[in-house]
Amino acid sequence: MTQPFLLITNDDGINAPGIKHLWQAVHTHANVAIVAPHHERSGSGLSITWTKPLHIRPVPWDKETPAWSLNGTPADCIKMALAVLLEKKPDMIISGINRGSNSGRTVLYSGTIGGVIEGIFKDIPGIAFSFSDFEEPPLCATEKYIFPIIQHFLNHPLPKGTLLNVNFPLHAKDRILGVRMAKQGKGYWREAPDRRLHPEGAPYYWLGGAWGAVEEDPESDVALLEQGYIAIVPIQVNELTCQNTFEKFRHLTEKDLL
DSSP: OOOOOOEEEEESOOTTTTHHHHHHHHHTTEEEEEESSSSSTTTTTTTOOOOOOOOOOOOOOTTTTEEEEEOOOOOHHHHIIIIIIIIIOSEEHHHEESSSOOOOOGTOOOHHHHHHHHHHHTTEEEEEEEOSSSOOHHHHHHHHHHHHHHHHHHHHHTTTTEEHHHHHHEETTTOOEEEEEEHHHHHOOEEOOOOEEEESSEEEEEEEOEOOOOOOOBHHHHHHHHHOOOOOOOESOOOOOHHHHHHHHOOOOGTTTT
């Protein structure tokens, strides 16, 4: 059987433990290439670099795995991988494993998700993986789940424009109750700016954040992660139009406005 070709990226940087673990979980089952940021680009979402040149550096990895780092965002990494570095299109883009959950509305800020979305725009399916544990990600406890998830959705292709957002629960090394398909939750990190004073007297801020818990659907990723399940959310990014609003105002013209 021909092995799939997987492209790995992340937003924690080429030297992050999570990307090494993701590679470890898949490299014996697939042909792999890696393109990731030089350094951490968390919170970069789908942003790309317009105001400075992009520099690509080869990175020593396994002899069977070509790897490069880029002084840009995860979306930049995917753009350059597909336009410059790779000789063929990957079968899937996998991203992570992010340090910290990408559950709820945090997906809208996530560079881990952003790299996968960039591939979705080019009709390449993708899966983003994240740990809820922030300080000590449970690398060994989660490895056995990663390639089976990838393989299942290679065998059962996602609809065009759909990616998967996979989160592992907190304290996964101690307990994982199972795997569940989920809805994207509504919680998100609300701003909690930390005001500090520069030695010259001017204030400055670290944006900071506090989890904004809301009432969640029992089938949401937030709710299922709290119970100890691995949550898999299908996210659709192909059609952004609000169809109800479009239909309601379909015949709107300047005559209705002026």
